[in-house]
Amino acid sequence: MTMLRSSLSFTIFTIFLVFFLSSTHFVPTEAYGGASANGNITIKWDVVSWTPDGYVSLVTIYNFQKNRRIQAPGWQLGWTWAKKEVIWSIVGSKTTRQGDCSRFKRNIPHSCSKNPTIIDLKPNAPYTQRIANCCRGGVLSSWFHYRPHSVSAFLISVGQAGTTNKTVRMPKNLTFKAPKALYTCGPAKIVMPTKFITADKRRMTQALMTWNSACLYSGAQKLT
Numbered sequence: 001m002t003m004l005r006s007s008l009s010f011t012i013f014t015i016f017l018v019f020f021l022s023s024t025h026f027v028p029t030e031a032y033g034g035a036s037a038n039g040n041i042t043i044k045w046d047v048v049s050w051t052p053d054g055y056v057s058l059v060t061i062y063n064f065q066k067n068r069r070i071q072a073p074g075w076q077l078g079w080t081w082a083k084k085e086v087i088w089s090i091v092g093s094k095t096t097r098q099g100d101c102s103r104f105k106r107n108i109p110h111s112c113s114k115n116p117t118i119i120d121l122k123p124n125a126p127y128t129q130r131i132a133n134c135c136r137g138g139v140l141s142s143w144f145h146y147r148p149h150s151v152s153a154f155l156i157s158v159g160q161a162g163t164t165n166k167t168v169r170m171p172k173n174l175t176f177k178a179p180k181a182l183y184t185c186g187p188a189k190i191v192m193p194t195k196f197i198t199a200d201k202r203r204m205t206q207a208l209m210t211w212n213s214a215c216l217y218s219g220a221q222k223l224t
Contacts, residue, residue, distance in 0.1 A: 002074040039143070041176050041215040043077065045206035046194045047168065054085065054161035055168060059118075059205075060133070060153040061176075063140040068181070068217060072140015075152065076177040078117040082169030085161045087111040092154030093118050093133030094223060109159065115173075120152055131155050165209050176215040185215040 005152065023044065042062040049056040076096075086109040099113030120138035121129060129135075133153040141149040162168030174185040189204060193207040 038067065040217075040219070041065065041185075043174060043176065043185070043188075043213045043215065044194070045170070045188070045211050047208055047209040050158065050163050050208065051159070051212075053086075054155050054157070054159040054163060055208075056155065058153060058155055060151060061140070062143065063150045064143045065217065066142060066144050067147070069142050070135055070138065070140035070178045070181075072139055073179065074120050074136075075140065076117055076119055076138070076175075078115060078171040078175040078177075080115050081174055083161065085169075086159045087116060088157040090118075090154060090156045090160045091129055092131040093120050095119075097120035118154065134144075161223070168209065170211050174213045174215070180220050181217060182219045183215040184218045185213050188213045 010201040023183070042064055044060045044062065046058045046060070047055045048058055059077075061075065084103075088109050090110050095111040095113065096119060097113055098109075098111055099116070101108050104112070121135040122137050125135045128204055131153060133151045136149065136152065137147075140152055140182045141147075143150040170190075172187070174188060176183040176185055186212040188211045190209070190211045193210045195204055195206045197204050
């Protein structure tokens with residue numbers, strides 16, 4: 001059963017990878033908000049498909065800060081899973097630790113960690129591991145200075161999770177780290193689903209579910 005779930009999950013994951021490689025997405029107005037006049041880092045999760053044991057999600061990081069860029073060695077994004085979720089596969093980034101996957105006899109997940117930490121891939125990442133807005137080594141420009149490089153994204157297939165809007169659980173305790181900067185992230189909140197438009201501008205779709213978290217700069221700190 002585990003093999004069947006992971007195989008189906010990977011198939012759907014691949015289909016949506018192709019979709020997002022050939023499309024662009026709108027930024028929801030919720031992302032521009034925040035308690036600081038200097039802007040924020042917004043983390044957005046778009047559930048784009050349900051799988052037999054979880055979902056596929058596009059995770060996007062927006063640097064809406066006015067005068068602060070994220071420098072090398074880049075951002076680190078972390079959270080705590082609400083239940084016993086695992087990451088079957090991921091494109092555009094990777095986790096720093098796999099965690100304990102000993103309960104899986106075959107088809108080992110990318111990560112079984114309860115508290116995964118995600119980092120961006122380097123610019124020389126293979127084409128098969130890339131999606132739009134990934135692979136700049138975690139470096140982000142400011143949205144107000146150079147918009148094309150102020151966004152980072154990765155595609156993630158989550159297993160052992162909820163499979164509907166009512167049963168899925170948002171990750172908790174989100175953390176965002178950057179070199180010499182400390183951020184405090186608010187809880188993830190459900191917002192209006194993101195709308196996507198295909199490259200030929202002839203069809204529009206929307207996420208099955210979307211949630212946001214805003215992270216505010218709260219001081220200087222070295223990245224560990």
